[in-house]
Amino acid sequence: xxxxxxxxxxxxxxxxxxxxxxxxxDVKNVFSHKLAILSGFPSHLVRRDLMNVGYFGSxxxxxxxxxxxxxxxxxLCTPESVRVILIGVGNLGRAILDYCQQxxxxxxxxxxxxxxxNKVNKIYHGIYxxxxxxxxxFIKENDxxxxxxxxxxxxxxxxxxxxxxxGVRGIVNFTPVRLQLNEDIYIENLDMMLGLEKVVYFVEGG
Amino acid sequence: xxxxxxxxxxxxxxxxxxxxxxxxxDVKNVFSHKLAILSGFPSHLVRRDLMNVGYFGSxxxxxxxxxxxxxxxxxLCTPESVRVILIGVGNLGRAILDYCQQxxxxxxxxxxxxxxxNKVNKIYHGIYxxxxxxxxxFIKENDxxxxxxxxxxxxxxxxxxxxxxxGVRGIVNFTPVRLQLNEDIYIENLDMMLGLEKVVYFVEGG
DNA sequence: CTCGTATTGTGAATTTTTTCACAACTCAAA
DNA sequence: TTTGAGTTGTGAAAAAATTCACAATACGAG
Ligand SMILES: NC(=O)c1ccc[n+]([C@@H]2O[C@H](COP(=O)([O-])OP(=O)(O)OC[C@H]3O[C@@H](n4cnc5c(N)ncnc54)[C@H](O)[C@@H]3O)[C@@H](O)[C@H]2O)c1
Ligand SMILES: NC(=O)c1ccc[n+]([C@@H]2O[C@H](COP(=O)([O-])OP(=O)(O)OC[C@H]3O[C@@H](n4cnc5c(N)ncnc54)[C@H](O)[C@@H]3O)[C@@H](O)[C@H]2O)c1
Numbered sequence: 001x002x003x004x005x006x007x008x009x010x011x012x013x014x015x016x017x018x019x020x021x022x023x024x025x026d027v028k029n030v031f032s033h034k035l036a037i038l039s040g041f042p043s044h045l046v047r048r049d050l051m052n053v054g055y056f057g058s059x060x061x062x063x064x065x066x067x068x069x070x071x072x073x074x075x076l077c078t079p080e081s082v083r084v085i086l087i088g089v090g091n092l093g094r095a096i097l098d099y100c101q102q103x104x105x106x107x108x109x110x111x112x113x114x115x116x117x118n119k120v121n122k123i124y125h126g127i128y129x130x131x132x133x134x135x136x137x138f139i140k141e142n143d144x145x146x147x148x149x150x151x152x153x154x155x156x157x158x159x160x161x162x163x164x165x166x167g168v169r170g171i172v173n174f175t176p177v178r179l180q181l182n183e184d185i186y187i188e189n190l191d192m193m194l195g196l197e198k199v200v201y202f203v204e205g206g
Numbered sequence: 207x208x209x210x211x212x213x214x215x216x217x218x219x220x221x222x223x224x225x226x227x228x229x230x231x232d233v234k235n236v237f238s239h240k241l242a243i244l245s246g247f248p249s250h251l252v253r254r255d256l257m258n259v260g261y262f263g264s265x266x267x268x269x270x271x272x273x274x275x276x277x278x279x280x281x282l283c284t285p286e287s288v289r290v291i292l293i294g295v296g297n298l299g300r301a302i303l304d305y306c307q308q309x310x311x312x313x314x315x316x317x318x319x320x321x322x323x324n325k326v327n328k329i330y331h332g333i334y335x336x337x338x339x340x341x342x343x344f345i346k347e348n349d350x351x352x353x354x355x356x357x358x359x360x361x362x363x364x365x366x367x368x369x370x371x372x373g374v375r376g377i378v379n380f381t382p383v384r385l386q387l388n389e390d391i392y393i394e395n396l397d398m399m400l401g402l403e404k405v406v407y408f409v410e411g412g
Numbered sequence: 413c414t415c416g417t418a419t420t421g422t423g424a425a426t427t428t429t430t431t432c433a434c435a436a437c438t439c440a441a442a
Numbered sequence: 443t444t445t446g447a448g449t450t451g452t453g454a455a456a457a458a459a460t461t462c463a464c465a466a467t468a469c470g471a472g
Contacts, residue, residue: 004412005459006404013403017382031419040384040393044461047421059419060468076403077411084402091301096398098297103382103399107406145409148402170409172402176223176309178246186408187246188401192302193309195394196290196354196378197219197282198212200313202392203351203376205283206210211429237449250431257451265449266438 004052011049012072014039019069031062082107085144087159088151089114089129092174096148097125109148111138115155132159139166146170153177210258217255218278220245225275237268288313291350293365294357295320295335298380302354303331315354317344321361338365345372352376359383 018038022030032050036043050056050063053075057063086093089112100109112129114120120131130138138144147168151159156175163171170186173179179187224244228236238256242249256262256269259281263269292299295318306315318335320326326337336344344350353374357365362381369377376392379385385393 007459009404009407009412010400013400013407014384017400018384033419037386038384042461045459047419048460051421057420058468059421059466060470062419076407078403078406079410082406082410084406091304092298095297095301099398100402104403107399107402146402146405170405172398172405178220178224178244180243186405188405190396190398190401192305192378192396193313194216194219194223195396196306196313196352197284197310198215199352199376199378199392199394200284200288200290201215201219201282204285204288206215213429239449248431251429253449253451254430263450264438265436265451266440268449 008049008052009076011039011041011045012053012076014041015046015049016069016072016076019065019072022065023069027065029061029063030065030068032057035063078106080106082146083110083142083144084146084148085109085111085113085135085138086127086148086150087113087132087135087163088149088155089116089119089124090150090152093148093150094124096150096174097127101125110142113138135163136166139163139168144168146172148172148174150174214255214258215282217245217247217251218259218282220247221252221255222275222278222282225271225278228271229275233271235267235269236271236274238263241269284312286312288352289316289348289350290352290354291315291317291319291341291344292333292354292356293319293338293341293369294355294361295322295325295330296356296358299354299356300330302356302380303333307331316348319344341369342372345369345374350374352378354378354380356380 015035018035032043032046036046039046053072055063055068055071084107086097086109093112097109097112100107109127112124112127113132113135114129115132119129122129145168147163149156149159149171153175156173156177157179160171160179160181164181164183164185171179172188172190174190176191176193178189221241224241238249238252242252245252259278261274261277290313292303292315299318303315303318306313315333318330318333319338319341320335321338325335328335351374353369355362355365355377359381362379362383363385366377366385366387370387370389370391377385378394378396380396382397382399384395
């Protein structure tokens with residue numbers, strides 16, 4: 001399979017989400033132009049991307065909403081169910097526990113971890129919180145590949161190094177720390193401040 | 207001034223943050239190679255980016271940490287102080303109110319807005335919450351250019367359209383909705399689910 | 413059936429981004 | 443002073459992403 005650019009993946013995920021919505025609204029077909037408006041990318045890019053996933057529409061009816069959604073899902077290899085854990089049940093961590101459950105039934109946070117005795121063995125938004133010391137075993141026993149990190153910045157590097165040893169392959173990192181890891185781990189840095197600074201740049205200067 | 211790519215801006219912001227940290231640790235000089243490791247980008251890209259901002263290091267000592275940080279800041283036009291507002295003081299909104307204040311003293315959230323009577327006129331993390339009905343006036347009177355949106359998905363489009371009318375130029379959108387706006391507004395979509403899905407893709411499939 | 417309209421799919425051109433590779437430079441040590 | 447090690451800055455090459463432009467297609471109206 002041809003290696004697909006990260007930007008393309010981003011866009012595909014957006015298309016998928018919009019298709020999902022169209023399906024719920026019982027829309028049957030959609031043209032590249034419409035998908036372009038919904039997603040915010042130009043229509044020829046939409047078509048180019050769909051070429052990559054190997055879905056073909058009809059010049060008369062555009063794309064079949066259900067089929068295309070399925071096709072993109074398959075392409076993205078979204079398995080029926082992915083189990084993820086979250087580390088750091090603070091302000092942000094709890095908000096995410098709540099949010100994720102509403103959003104994507106295929107990706108489920110199956111456990112949370114914290115070092116704070118007051119939080120351990122509690123349930124937040126339906127998810128049980130274990131003590132951080134048990135995390136390595138948990139990752140191995142449950143074959144966890146993806147982890148969300150929402151601990152304080154000062155703890156992030158240490159935690160990240162440890163979980164990578166246990167076999168984690170991907171990290172969603174909400175801390176402002178750039179994690180340094182030896183192995184080839186996929187890291188998605190979601191630093192909100194960076195997003196805010198970018199907007200300020202484009203508004204004030206660029 | 208030459209138009210700079212969004213990716214470059216992203217990287218510059220990361221460099222700036224790492225330089226800030228080096229400065230606090232009292233490091234005086236840094237080589238492109240070191241900055242590359244800290245930021246996670248290759249060193250020739252670091253050098254190319256710094257070429258863009260017009261800063262020149264010395265082959266012997268690399269880059270002066272303080273000067274380079276200043277230079278990038280100036281390039282990004284980061285003004286001494288930018289005033290931002292946040293709409294939707296829910297789980298996520300409150301977490302952000304807290305976080306932003308710790309992070310970047312130059313960007314300050316000066317007010318929050320909500321429609322819930324129980325939240326209006328309250329102070330969260332030191333920031334006063336006004337009723338949403340007063341937002342248009344507030345934006346105009348305080349010349350607000352950047353807004354953070356953390357209202358429920360169902361409210362996002364309506365709110366966005368309204369504030370754009372009042373003169374807002376940039377939006378940090380935490381809702382999963384792709385906002386449709388006529389004017390040329392800079393929108394930064396920070397959909398966490400998208401980040402998580404991307405990690406799942408690269409771990410499971412790509 | 414034929415025509416007109418609207419859309420797709422894609423080769424090719426263009427633009428942008430990244431990487432390569434090395435001359436030029438700085439300094440320290442001999 | 444001269445050499446050597448290590449780094450920068452950058453032209454040029456390569457790779458990648460995006461846009462263009464249009465032939466091919468499908469369908470409905472007349
Ligand atoms: N609040 C935000 O909106 C926001 C936004 C972006 C990024 N962040 C970042 O996300 C992280 C969390 O932010 P927050 O506001 O939720 O902080 P928080 O202090 O509310 O939560 C941190 C949680 O991590 C736990 N913790 C601390 N050390 C731990 C360890 N070694 N192992 C396991 N758990 C540990 C704490 O007990 C606490 O529950 C921070 O790095 C912050 O910079 C926060
Ligand atoms: N919780 C998360 O981690 C998370 C993550 C990503 C995205 N999001 C998105 O961010 C948004 C907020 O999430 P949340 O968990 O904080 O939800 P929430 O329900 O806790 O908070 C929403 C807030 O918006 C206020 N509000 C509702 N309608 C309003 C209006 N018309 N004007 C002004 N304020 C209004 C509500 O009173 C409430 O205070 C949602 O769109 C959610 O999808 C949340």
